[in-house]
Amino acid sequence: MKRLLSTFALAGAMGLCAFGAQAATKLEQVKSKGFVQCGVSQGLPGFSNPNDKGEWSGLDVEFCRAVAAAIFGDPSKVKFTPLSAKDRFTALQSGDIDILSRNTTWTITRDTSLGLNFTGVTYYDGQGFMIRKDKKVNSALELSGASVCTQTGTTTEQNLADYFRANNMTYEVIAFATNDEVVKAYDAGRCDVLTTDRSGLAGERLKLTNPDDHIVLPEIISKEPLGPVVAHGDDQWFDIVKWVLFAQLNAEELGVNSKNVDEQLKSAVNPEIKRLLGTEGKYGEGMGIGNDWGYLIIKNVGNYAEIYDRTVGPDTPLKLARGLNALWNKGGIQYAPPIR
Amino acid sequence: MTDLAGPVGGHAKSSFINDPKVRSIGLQLIALIVVIFLGWSFTENARDNLAAQKIATGFGFLDNTAGFGINQTLIPYSETSTYGRAFVVGLLNTLLVAVVGILLATIIGFLVGIGRLSKNFVVRTLSTVYVEVLRNLPPLFQILFWYLAVLSAMPGPRNSISLFGEVFISNRGIIIPRPLFGDGAGIVVWAIGLAILMAILFRHWAASRQEETGRYLPVLWINLGLIIGLPLLALIATGFPISFEVPELKGFNFVGGVQVIPEFVALTVALATYTAAFIAENVRSGIQSVSHGQTEAAHSLGLRHAQTLRLVIIPQAMRVIIPPLTSQYLNLTKNSSLAVGIGYPDLVAVFAGTALNQSGQAIEIIAITMGVYLVLSIITATIMNVYNKRVALVER
Structure with missing residues (x-):
């Protein structure tokens, strides 16, 4: 049923709106409604799973919270839409959701012919x-x-x-x-x-x-590289989502986490950390968000290692070792471009 | 109207626009043009916007390789087949459930409906309980019950229930021997066809003979003998060219034979029993709509009870039963799309599910799927309407 509705929404959106002419950017839309609408799974422990109170947790969920933190400074400004595997792309194409963060494998068909952009890999799987x-x-x-x-x-x-x-x-x-x-x-x-x-x-x-x-x-x-996805047509939004992940990976690499981030903000001398936390340079400006975006992500949600450890890591019921998902300098293949 | 001479009020030469016929046709034409224009601009706009977002469009994807497996195929299909073929496989699976479901639902529905009016307390109560329970539970819930509750009670393939060592029942479904046709099997098929033809001709002849002479022949028994006897004779004459491939347990599953998958059984049984509850009520109301005077009249003419029911009551009841029965058939066909809940590979699961997701062409695929259900429903309704015309009251 949801698929049918999204299909109608897609047909409606595509049929009635003149594309791109007067439409506000995704960031403006998200700011004006006050939250990020995030597509997640219908319940996959460790990635996106609701508890008995309806609170969502998991790696994919934390990623959406990080995006909300970067934009609003508040990780709770996210609404989740549970989607089955086959409904997920239609929901994104029709604009029902802003980000699809639902253990979705990056493939060429999905990237090139569905009108979608993969923003990175949050989890290397097989x-x-x-x-x-x-x-x-x-x-x-x-x-x-x-x-x-x-x-x-x-x-x-x-x-x-x-x-x-x-x-x-x-x-x-x-x-x-x-x-x-x-x-x-x-x-x-x-x-x-x-x-x-x-x-x-x-x-x-x-x-x-x-x-x-x-x-x-x-x-x-x-090979199943799983990552967040956004719709074609808004490069600014694509950039924001992409760099939220990179900021978390860079933070882990630089040893910045949610516990020491306030201290680092005041006393860090490493220019890389200063750029990440926004005390040097104006890197948020280019994406249309605050320059302290990196600080807000780390402070509110944490770096990649913290998220991994509390959702799928060895101390969780899933007991997944870092493996491929360790940083590039620790035997894995997680690697983020520098913030500069 | 225009024939009227001398219209009132001095408007001797009424304007063309004031002609009600011209005006109504004109308005309808304008409405039609507006609708066509809206449809056209909607399609064009959608196409432009999809192209702008680089979302693939058009029906070319139907020729692409599907690359996924389907576990029940009525026609040859493999992972290398096209989306178009996957569509046909899904459609046939939907039709299979619809046809088998409708046949079963009709039989159960008529039995229960007549049972509701039985003089026997047990039969009547059982029928009432059947109707009240089954029609008041949601169909998806019933499908899940037949699937999960019955399935988990079944043994695995290695401990399957065996009937005469030929048929095996397990949580992998029902495995029956597959008939293999050898030389001369064609003759047997011809014999079956010939027997059916002869049975039809005999029935006509017997009916006209009864009209003329009033003598009654046991048509049913003679025809049954014909349809069974003639092919049997052909079988003996050709030396039994049909053999059976008996299923055999190898590794995880049975090899050989025909597998009736549990998803099909669960879906068909659930839909048939659910729809039968509604059909039973239609049948009961139809029979009750025939006045008791008809029964008394038939009895006084010397017809026996069974004859009264078959020749007098049912034909009149049919006029009331057929229209709602059509709706029930349509409901069953449409409800078959609930298959997706238990993984039966019907049109919605295969085409509007897997194929849609892999090709990403939501608008095209949903449009095709809706079109198919529309056409199926219209075909069913047309057949039932033709039948309805035949049984309807002919007013003189």
Whole structure:
């Protein structure tokens, strides 16, 4: 239903408005309504998941809070729209949401033919398989003939087809609209294997009746760079969203975090830190936001490491090691352009 | 109006504009032009704006490779097939649920509807409970019940319930042997066709004979014998050219045979039983609309109870039953789009779901999908209207 509504909204927006002529910029729109509308998942632990009070938490959620902090100085000025995998792009195209931060894989089709721009990678992931221990399977290459549950409208669905075809194996795919349905069907034994991004497997395993009865197979069958997405047509907004992530990564690299940021603001001598926190140079101006944008992000939400550790890191139920997501100088591939 | 000589009030030569016929046609023409113009400008504008945002448009994507799998295909389909073919697969899956669902719903609905009027207390009460429970629960909830509740009670494929070692029931669905047609199987198919043709001709002949002589033949039994006997004879004559491939457990799943997936079973059963509750009420109201005098008249003519029902009551009740029955058929077809809730690969799940998401062409795909449901509904309604005309009261 939501998809149908967004499609009508998209058709309406595209059919009735003369494009770009009188429209206010995205930043002006966001400022005048007073909050950032952020598209998230319908519930994926560690990335975007509501608790019993309806408060959202997770890596993707924190990213939207950081954008709100950079613009308003207040991380709570975000409203979340839960979206299924297949509804997410339409919601962004039609302008229902300002940012899509929903563990979305960056691919060429999505970047070039859907009218969208990927702003960076918040989490480097790869697709994996989860299976019951009692099936006694140790490798994904032993999965020929298996029934596989997955979520429709994801890169997962295509990778699955490619992987089995490339290895000359047969399979039966059962594709559901939402994550919860996938997990329920897998738990009920409808399929032998559940497949999605490995970070997702870690989260979804927690929803199973007996999480310890299931293992994640070692194979990683795809590259899944997950990141926030904005719509085409507003470069200023694209810049803001892109640099919020870079600021968080640079802050980690420079050792600035939410606890020491006030002290750093007063006493830092390193010009890189001064530029990040806005005490030197006017880097917010170019994006149409305050020059203290970097300070506001770090103060209110934290740097990348802080967010990672409290949402998906080793001390959370997901227990995901930094791996590829460590900084470039610590064995990972997270790397941000400099603020200068 | 214009034929009237000497209009009142001295407007002898009434202006062209004042002619009500011309005026109404003119106004409708203007309205039509405005609607067409609005539609055209809407489309043009949408196309320009989509192009400005570099969102792909047009129907060319239908020829692109789909690259995803579908677990129930009535026609050959693989990951290398096109979106166009995925569309046909989804459409056929929707039609399968609609056709099987409508047949089942009609049978259950008529039985329960007649049961509601039964003199037997148990039958009547059971029928009432059926109607009141099933029509008052939301259909999506019923689909989920049939899917998740029944599915989790089923054993895995390795412990599946086996019927005669040929049919296997598990949480992977119902696996039945696949018929393999050998040489001479064509003759058997011809025999079936011939038997059906002969049965129809025989029925006509028997009916006209009864008109003339009043003698009654047991048409049903003779025809049944024809339709079963003739193909059987052909089978024996050609030396049983049809063999069966029995499913076999290999690895995770059964190999061979035909798999009826649990999503299909759950969806069809849920929709059929849900819609049947409404049909039952239509049938009951239809039968009750025929006055009791008709029954008494039929009895006094010497018709037995079953004959009265079949020849007198039901034909008259049909006039009341058919129009709402059409709505129920349309509802069932449209409700089949709830398939997406349990992962049955119907048109909405495959085409307006996966294909939409991968190609990103929301406007085109939603337009096609809505068009398909519209056409399906119009076809169903047309067939039912033709039938309705045949059973409607002919006024003399």
